[in-house]
Amino acid sequence: MRPLLGHDAIHPDIDRTVSTYYSDIVQEVSEAIAANGVVIVGMRHNPFVKKARKTLQEAGIEFKYLEYGSYTSEWHKRLSLKMWSGWATFPMIFVDQTLIGGYNELQALLKNPDAKLTSLTRV
Secondary structure, X not given: OOOOOOHHHOOHHHHHHHHHXXXXXXXHHHHHHHHOOEEEEEXXXXXXXXXHHHHHHHHOOOOEEEEOOEOOEOHHHHHHHHHHHOOOOOOEEEEOOEEEEOHHXXXXXXXXXXXXXXXXXXX
């Protein structure tokens, strides 16, 4: 497991800045994850985001899509999600309230007959 900087190692003068960095975006994604079986968090112009959405659409699997900017915009929002999740790339795909990874991990799960993720069941 990747070690995380402990709360006690953050100076009190910056604690509020660290703990509230784009917290509204993290809250928005958290609420979407709680309310939907499958959530894709992505960005414009990213080919793997497009592939993940297309894969789920073609499979008849319902999902919620949240988009935050492109390669040149809204990077702060995406950074807050990377810091929160620990996943460094987009898309971020959540199934049954669990981060499963990105497009490649989605492909592997869809091919795995033993995957016990109910929200990946076709509609």
